[in-house]
Amino acid sequence: xxxxxxxxxxxxxxxxxxxxxxxxxxxxxxxxxxxxxxxxxxxxxxxxxxxxxxxxxxxxxxxxxxxxxxxxxxxxxxxxxxxxxxxxxxxxxxxxxxxxxxxxxxxxxxxxxxxxxxxxxxxxxxxxxxxxxxxxxxxxxxxxxxxxxxxxxxxxxxxxxxxxxxxxxxxxxxxxxxxxxxxxxxxxxxxxxxxxxxxxxxxxxxxxxxxxxxxxxxxxxxxxxxxxxxxxxxxxxxxxxxxxxxxxxxxxxxxxxxxxxxxxxxxxxxxxxxxxxxxxxxxxxxxxxxxxxx
Numbered sequence: 001x002x003x004x005x006x007x008x009x010x011x012x013x014x015x016x017x018x019x020x021x022x023x024x025x026x027x028x029x030x031x032x033x034x035x036x037x038x039x040x041x042x043x044x045x046x047x048x049x050x051x052x053x054x055x056x057x058x059x060x061x062x063x064x065x066x067x068x069x070x071x072x073x074x075x076x077x078x079x080x081x082x083x084x085x086x087x088x089x090x091x092x093x094x095x096x097x098x099x100x101x102x103x104x105x106x107x108x109x110x111x112x113x114x115x116x117x118x119x120x121x122x123x124x125x126x127x128x129x130x131x132x133x134x135x136x137x138x139x140x141x142x143x144x145x146x147x148x149x150x151x152x153x154x155x156x157x158x159x160x161x162x163x164x165x166x167x168x169x170x171x172x173x174x175x176x177x178x179x180x181x182x183x184x185x186x187x188x189x190x191x192x193x194x195x196x197x198x199x200x201x202x203x204x205x206x207x208x209x210x211x212x213x214x215x216x217x218x219x220x221x222x223x224x225x226x227x228x229x230x231x232x233x234x235x236x237x238x239x240x241x242x243x244x245x246x247x248x249x250x251x252x253x254x255x256x257x258x259x260x261x262x263x264x265x266x267x268x269x270x271x272x273x274x275x276x277x278x279x280x281x282x283x284x285x286x287x288x289x290x291x292x293x294x
Contacts, residue, residue: 043125048074228271
C-alpha cells in the first residue's frame with residue numbers, strides 16, 4: 001500500500017497522467033450502468049481510439065447498449081514511448097453513429113479537454129466516461145458540473161479530500177461507484193500499481209440505496225470523543241455503532257458504503273476551532289463527520 005501511494009505521488013508530481021484503464025476493470029464497473037446508455041451520446045474525451053479500452057468497450061457494445069453516438073478525443077502526444085506503441089502524435093477526433101466506419105479526423109488544437117473544440121463536443125454529449133488526468137481532476141469535474149453532464153470517471157482516493165469534490169459529495173451531486181481500480185497500464189506497456197482508485201459518478205445506481213448493516217453497540221471506552229468537536233471516533237466504518245444518534249468521525253473510505261437515506265454527511269476533517277480533529281492531542285487520518293438518519 002505504501003509503495004502504491006508513493007507511485008501515485010511521484011507520478012502526480014511529474015504530471016505523469018497517462019495511465020490506461022484495463023478492459024476488465026471497465027467491464028466490471030460498467031455492467032452496473034447499462035440502463036443509462038440507451039439512446040445516449042457517450043463522450044470519451046481523454047481517449048486515443050488506438051489504445052483506449054473505454055473506446056473499445058463502447059465500440060464493441062454499441063448495439064447492445066443501444067447507443068445513439070460515440071465520440072472520442074485524444075490529446076496530442078509527444079512522448080516517443082507512446083508513439084512506439086501506436087499512440088497518436090496528433091490530436092484526434094472520432095465520431096461514430098454505429099453505421100459504417102467511424103469518422104476520424106485531426107483536431108486543429110492539441111485535444112485538451114478544456115479547448116474550445118473539445119468543449120463544443122462535450123455540449124453534444126449526454127454521458128462522459130473516461131479516466132481523466134489525475135493532476136487535473138478538479139478542473140475536469142468542474143467542467144462537467146458547469147455543463148450539467150452525467151459522468152462516470154476514474155479518480156484516486158485523494159479526490160475525496162479535495163474541497164471542491166467533497167462539496168459535491170456532501171451535497172449528493174457526486175458519489176462513488178461499485179469497484180476499486182488498483183492497476184493501470186503505462187504508455188510503454190508496463191503495469192502501474194496505485195493506491196485505492198475509485199469510480200466517481202452522478203448516475204443513479206442501486207448501490208446508493210443499499211443499507212449499510214450495523215451491529216456494534218456504543219461504549220464510551222471504545223468510542224472516544226474528539227478534543228475539538230462533539231463527535232465520537234470510529235476508526236473503521238464497519239464499527240459504526242447501531243445505537244449512537246450523535247455525530248461520528250469515520251474514515252474517508254466510508255463513502256464507498258454511503259447511503260444518503262441512512263446517513264447525513266455533516267462536515268469534513270475540521271473541528272470547532274477550524275483545526276484538524278484530535279483525540280488526546282493526536283489527529284487521526286482525514287475523517288468525515290456523519291450522523292445517522294434512521
